Amino acid sequence: METEQTRRGRGKFKPAPNLSDKEVKEILLSKIAEENSLLIESENDEELLKQIDYRNDKFNLVGLFSGCGGLDLGFELAGLSAAIGEEDALKAFKDKELYNKIRHKSIFHTIYTNDLFKEANETYKKNFPDHVIQHKKDIRKVAQFPLCDIMLGGFPCPGFSEAGPRLVDDERNFLYIHFIRALLQTKPKFFIAENVKGMMTLGKGEVIKQIVEDFQSAGYKVTPYLVNSRDYGVPQLRERVFLIGVREDISKEFVYPKPVPSHGIEEGQKPFVTLKDAIGDLENNPGPYYTGSYSTIYLSRNRKKKWDEQSFTIQASGRQAPLHPSGPPMEKEHANKWNLIGGEEQNRRLSVSEIKRIQTFPDWFEFSDGGNLSASVNSRLDKMYKQIGNAVPVTLAKAIAQPIANYVYNSMKSGQEVKDKYIQTSLI
Known part of the structure; x- marks a missing residue:
């Protein structure tokens, strides 16, 4: 059997x-x-x-x-x-x-x-x-x-x-x-x-x-x-x-x-590097970031860390990028549903420049978007998110x-x- x-x-x-x-x-x-x-x-x-x-x-x-x-x-x-x-x-x-x-x-x-x-x-x-x-x-x-x-x-x-x-x-x-x-x-x-x-x-x-x-x-x-x-x-x-x-x-x-x-x-260890340490100076000038609605799957769990914490794992996808730590935290409705509090300006995805910092690439490290000007902005940005997230x-x-x-x-x-x-x- x-x-x-x-x-x-x-x-x-x-x-x-x-x-x-x-x-x-x-x-x-x-x-x-x-x-x-x-x-x-x-x-x-x-x-x-x-x-x-x-x-x-x-x-x-x-x-x-x-x-x-x-x-x-x-x-x-x-x-x-x-x-x-x-x-x-x-x-x-x-x-x-x-x-x-x-x-x-x-x-x-x-x-x-x-x-x-x-x-x-x-x-x-x-x-x-x-x-x-x-x-x-x-x-x-x-x-x-x-x-x-x-x-x-x-x-x-x-x-x-x-x-x-x-x-x-x-x-x-x-x-x-x-x-x-x-x-x-x-x-x-x-x-x-x-x-x-x-x-x-x-x-x-x-x-x-x-x-x-x-x-x-x-x-x-x-x-x-x-x-x-x-x-x-x-x-x-x-x-x-x-x-x-x-x-x-x-x-x-x-x-x-x-x-x-x-x-x-532990004694003798350096303190964890926080989001504030890494990207705090980019809050008002983050550069381009992936825009658009959030899927049911995306909202099935918390996507926003606090400034004094470390980011969630950076994924190889712009659509799946974590939320920026600014604004109010997400609220849990039930096991598989979290709600966004506030408007879009308080719940944006991390930008390319920010995830680059989180992946500890230096600011001078330049990423290619493929150069296809006929493609959408999100499509070109996603090429960079994918590279950074895979690294x-x-x-x-x-x-x-x-x-x-x-x-x-x-x-x-x-x-x-x-x-x-x-x-x-x-x-x-």
């Missing part, structure tokens, strides 16, 4: 089989070999890789699913902090001209990104150095990836809602497989993958177990960490999972430390990157060999 646990579409209740490391790797390699057989190497890709700006005195960084570059920017800032000091790096970060003069001093050197989101790629181009090669191609069709020391990316996870016999057997997880394919091909020292909190609990914990096993089979010691952005100076309640991968030979010398919150209410908060990315940046800098300074020496001028 079919039950809720056995019915098709309920694979998330199935425990993963207890496979050995060897068996996991065999399944993984078989699936990746199958994907590789479908690829056709492109001469254009080869020409692209010949243009890679490798630096043997830096840690070369590759960003997959790079979006507008929040994770990449946070790593660059961490590398700069390690090289010139935290105070000087953060001071320079606020000023575009000053930051651009010294950003090359970061020990992390981004060389290549991959993403298909047109407007996000345009934004990346506006804000990062010209030497970064942007590969605007479906990752499933990229035959070869450039060698690197660090690989970053927040891979989408459409198939992780159902944990089958193995995640790599799920055809919806091609993007996840191609992240691992890139790791197997280039063998960077470290990788960092970011994803949603739900990954930790899907399939009663089986999904995260399988993900870790699969990444480990690529030759890495992998540890997942669930963190809340507000604990690291971000004015936002945003829980995310970071998979930290350290290549097996490096893991004998370096153990990534468990993240310790820098902000909170890793820069300050959080820096906090995650800092232990690696400090280890790399100190090792280089002491003369230890922590970097692979290579020059790649063509396809592997």
Whole structure:
């Protein structure tokens, strides 16, 4: 008799089989070999890789699913902090001209990104150095990836809602497989993958177990960490999972430390950053924001935080943006209905400039709206909301990157060999 646990579409209740490391790797390699057989190497890709700006005195960084570059920017800032000091790096970060003069001093050197989101790629181009090669191609069709020391990316996870016999057997997880394919091909020292909190609990914990096993089979010691952005100076309640991968030979010398919150209410911690701290000065000059009515779903829960609190999670949608903290709070009518009090001027959505601040991008970071003047204002704004909401908060990315940046800098300074020496001028 079919039950809720056995019915098709309920694979998330199935425990993963207890496979050995060897068996996991065999399944993984078989699936990746199958994907590789479908690829056709492109001469254009080869020409692209010949243009890679490798630096043997830096840690070369590759960003997959790079979006507008929040994770990449946070790593660059961490590398700069390690090289010139935290105070000087953060001071320079606020000023575009000053930051651009010294950003090359970061020990992390981004060389290549991959993403298909047109407007996000345009934004990346506006804000990062010209030497970064942007590969605007479906990752499933990229035959070869450039060698690197660090690989970053927040891979989408459409198939992780159902944990089958193995995640790599799920055809919806091609993007996840191609992240691992890139790791197997280039063998960077470290990788960092970011994803949603739900990954930790899907399939009663089986999904995260399988993900870790699969990444480990690529030759890495992998540890997942669930963190809340507000604990690291971000004015936002945003829980995310970071998979930290350290290549097996490096893991004998370096153990990534468990993240310790820098902000909170405990002794020695800095106070949480509030909405007032982050966007208070923009109240009377917020810039453009998404307008229009609020759906029943939007009004099914509270959408407004107080000035002395942190924002709700910034979504990748203008329509779903939280309300500005000004005006009276929403009132709860019943479990699934909240009412707005006051007029529209007291209940507007957060603006693009405000959510940019909440995601800890500097004011100088410029976002592209696609440039389609025939599109509506809301449509163009939504392109920016989507980029910002999809991004890793820069300050959080820096906090995650800092232990690696400090280890790399100190090792280089002491003369230890922590970097692979290579020059790649063509396809592997």
